[in-house]
Amino acid sequence: MKLNIFLGYACNFKCSYCLQDPGKETAVRQKGGVSEFVERVVPQLSGKRIDLLGYWGGEPLxxxxTIRDLQSALFEAGIDVRAIRVTTNASLLTPEIVGDLNAMGAHVVVSDHGSFGEPAWDLVRHLERFSLHFLFTGKAPTAWPWFDRIKETEDRIGRRVFPHVGWVRAMDGCDPAYWMTPEDLxxxxxxxxxxxxMRISGDRLASDLLEGPYQEWRxxxxxxNSVIEPLCYGSDHVSVDLSGNRYVCHHSVDRSLKTGEMFKTGRTKAEQSAEASAARFVETENCRNCAINHWCRGNCHRSRTHEVDCRLAKAKHEIFSWIAQQEGLRHGGLYHHAHRS
Ligand code: SF4
Ligand code: SF4
Incomplete structure (x- = not known):
C-alpha cells in the first residue's frame, strides 16, 4: 500500500506551478496533531504493509x-514501512534533519525552484538518497535546460545526480499558464x-531522465489487476491528514475531496460524491476498454485537460514500449536503429 500523510499547506516559497491547494485552507483541521494520528490512524495500519510512505506539505521541513513524532509512533507500533519519500525544496535543511533523513533511509526528492529559492546544497550533498525533481509543464515542455542543471549540480556536490521527473497536473492551485495545451503537447x-x-544511443542523462517513469510503466x-481503481485512490493508495480523514488527492485537503475516515465503508452523500469524482474518468467506457488502464488508471481525476492527459499517456505508452523493444533487441544482440512512429 502507498500511504500519503498530509501535514499542512505552510511553505516558505510561493511557486505558481505548485500542485498543492493553498487557497483552500478551510478544510485544514490539525486539532489533535500527532496524538490524534496515533489514536485514530496508527491502529488501523496494524498488520498492513506500507510499501511507500510519503510526507506531504506545503513544505515538509x-x-x-511532526514528521519525527509520526516516525517514532509508527516505529513503536511496529508498522511495516518499506520506503519513505519526502519531497522538499530543501532550503530549510539542517545537519540534524539530514541526519534524521539518513537514519530513516528516506528518499529525498529535492525540487529546485530556481529563482524562488535554492536548496541548501552544502547539506544536500550529505543526503544518502536523493534525486532532483523536474516537472514537464506547458512552459517547460523539453528537458534541455535540465541537462545543464544536472551537470551543474553534480559539479556542485561532487557526485552523480539522479533526476526525478514528473508531469504537471492541470488542477486548481496550479497557474493555468503552466498547463499543457495541445500545441505544447x-x-x-x-x-x-x-x-x-538518445537513451537507446547510450546518452546517460536522457536515460536517467526517462528511467523513473519507464520503470513505473514496466x-x-x-x-x-482485475479491478482498475482511480489513479490516486484505492485499496493500495491511501491519502490521509493527521486526523485520519481520507482524500482522493494527496495535494489537497479540501472538503469536496474528503471521503471520510480511513478504511471506513459507510459514506455520507458528500463523501460518496468525492469518491465518485475520483472515478470520473476511470469508469468511463473509454477508460474501461483501454489497454493501458491498469497503468494510467484514468489519469489525474482533478485535471482540467483530460484530453491532453489521455493523449500524453497513450504516447508515453508507445514510447516506453518502443524503448522496451529496443532494449530487449539490444540485449538479445539484435539491436539496430529503429524509427519513431
Ligand atoms: S489526483 Fe493524483 S495525479 Fe491528480 S493532482 Fe491529485 S495526487 Fe496528483
Ligand atoms: S490512456 Fe486515456 S483512455 Fe486510457 S486509461 Fe488513460 S485516460 Fe483512460
Whole structure:
C-alpha cells in the first residue's frame, strides 16, 4: 500500500506551478496533531504493509518535529514501512534533519525552484538518497535546460545526480499558464521521442531522465489487476491528514475531496460524491476498454485537460514500449536503429 500523510499547506516559497491547494485552507483541521494520528490512524495500519510512505506539505521541513513524532509512533507500533519519500525544496535543511533523513533511509526528492529559492546544497550533498525533481509543464515542455542543471549540480556536490521527473497536473492551485495545451503537447511528444532515441544511443542523462517513469510503466504493465481503481485512490493508495480523514488527492485537503475516515465503508452523500469524482474518468467506457488502464488508471481525476492527459499517456505508452523493444533487441544482440512512429 502507498500511504500519503498530509501535514499542512505552510511553505516558505510561493511557486505558481505548485500542485498543492493553498487557497483552500478551510478544510485544514490539525486539532489533535500527532496524538490524534496515533489514536485514530496508527491502529488501523496494524498488520498492513506500507510499501511507500510519503510526507506531504506545503513544505515538509516546516513540519519536521511532526514528521519525527509520526516516525517514532509508527516505529513503536511496529508498522511495516518499506520506503519513505519526502519531497522538499530543501532550503530549510539542517545537519540534524539530514541526519534524521539518513537514519530513516528516506528518499529525498529535492525540487529546485530556481529563482524562488535554492536548496541548501552544502547539506544536500550529505543526503544518502536523493534525486532532483523536474516537472514537464506547458512552459517547460523539453528537458534541455535540465541537462545543464544536472551537470551543474553534480559539479556542485561532487557526485552523480539522479533526476526525478514528473508531469504537471492541470488542477486548481496550479497557474493555468503552466498547463499543457495541445500545441505544447505536440512539441513535448517530439521531445520525448528524442530523449528515447538518445537513451537507446547510450546518452546517460536522457536515460536517467526517462528511467523513473519507464520503470513505473514496466512495473504497472506487468501487474495483473482485475479491478482498475482511480489513479490516486484505492485499496493500495491511501491519502490521509493527521486526523485520519481520507482524500482522493494527496495535494489537497479540501472538503469536496474528503471521503471520510480511513478504511471506513459507510459514506455520507458528500463523501460518496468525492469518491465518485475520483472515478470520473476511470469508469468511463473509454477508460474501461483501454489497454493501458491498469497503468494510467484514468489519469489525474482533478485535471482540467483530460484530453491532453489521455493523449500524453497513450504516447508515453508507445514510447516506453518502443524503448522496451529496443532494449530487449539490444540485449538479445539484435539491436539496430529503429524509427519513431
Ligand atoms: S489526483 Fe493524483 S495525479 Fe491528480 S493532482 Fe491529485 S495526487 Fe496528483
Ligand atoms: S490512456 Fe486515456 S483512455 Fe486510457 S486509461 Fe488513460 S485516460 Fe483512460
Amino acid at each position: 516546516l513540519y519536521w518535529q 505536440a512539441l513535448h511528444l517530439s521531445h520525448l521521442w528524442d530523449l528515447a532515441e 512495473e504497472a504493465m506487468t501487474r495483473s
